Amino acid sequence: MAVPGRRHHGVYREPVVKGRSSTGSGRPRSRRGQGERLRAEVLDAVNRLLDDWGSDERLTMRAVAKEVGVAAPSIYLHFADKAELVWAALTDKYEQLAQQMRAADQQAAAAGARERLRAQVAAYCRFAHENAGHYRLMYEVRQPTADPARIGHHPSRLVSRGLRRALARCADEGYPLALPLHQAAHTLWTGLHGLVSVQHSLAINTPMTTITDLADGLVDVLVSTERTAGPGYPQSTEVDRLIAETVLDHD
Structure with missing residues (x-):
């Protein structure tokens, strides 16, 4: 059964439907035109993690991907490395x-x-x-x-x-x-x-x-x-x- 969509920290979070994701992340593969929304979700996740952890030491592309619910390679489509990711956020x-x-x-x-x-x-x-x-x-x-x-x-x-x-x-x-x-x-x-x-x-x-x-x-x-x-x-x-x-x- 699908979980209703919700807003978290002002950003819409897609409903998670088991079995739909080909990435194994629990999130459906983004359709064409959704790249900007994914980018916004990634930046929102970086802000949350930095605020929670108080430094960048634990912040990795994999940690951000897990927070958003995508595979880590999806993050690299938008950001070359961690510095670029944090600066953008x-x-x-x-x-x-x-x-x-x-x-x-x-x-x-x-x-x-x-x-x-x-x-x-x-x-x-x-x-x-x-x-x-x-x-x-x-x-x-x-x-x-x-x-x-x-x-x-x-x-x-x-x-x-x-x-x-x-x-x-x-x-x-x-x-x-x-x-x-x-x-x-x-x-x-x-x-x-x-x-x-x-x-x-x-x-x-x-x-x-x-x-x-x-x-x-x-x-x-x-x-x-x-x-x-x-x-x-x-x-x-x-x-x-x-x-x-x-x-x-x-x-």
Whole structure:
């Protein structure tokens, strides 16, 4: 007897009918046109498993296939390896954060480069505060190790790119940076992460205004409050060049 179809974590799960699957997985073979639905189910399963397990250590193509109810080769039709699989599962969350940062930046456009950067920083903190579960998956759950040549394609580039461009606008408008551009963006990003992750880890119920005040302090350390006559880019360093090698500044 077929088990009625149901929704799990917002994704429709097909009814399982014994004896119909040629894969031995308990799931009927996907009909033509169902590839996108399978892809969505796979990504949903990855999010669940990462959330349950807290790292990628137990996450394998076989484990994901078992969670979805398909054979492991079906996963490889959509994703080349585990890194690509996990990055795809988390992309929508990085896109959501990046979009909120862009919106805040645009709303502050009339106030100048420095205020636009502060608006992005505040949006980052609000997202982490209001979407703690998403943030944990994005930054506090171990993800697969990837070759350095691929790291620039990680979806987190959408977030770091926004901060880097905002810092560059500050320097262009005459607000000197305390560090070379790529190093400054990396330092700001990791500083913001440390700030919000401490709130999460220690369950500190800090008012959002206090969190954004602390984040503003990071901006003040990295971007001068005094405007100069020309661009404010410090000379590049070896650290800055190493970071720049991993940066993909376009899609």
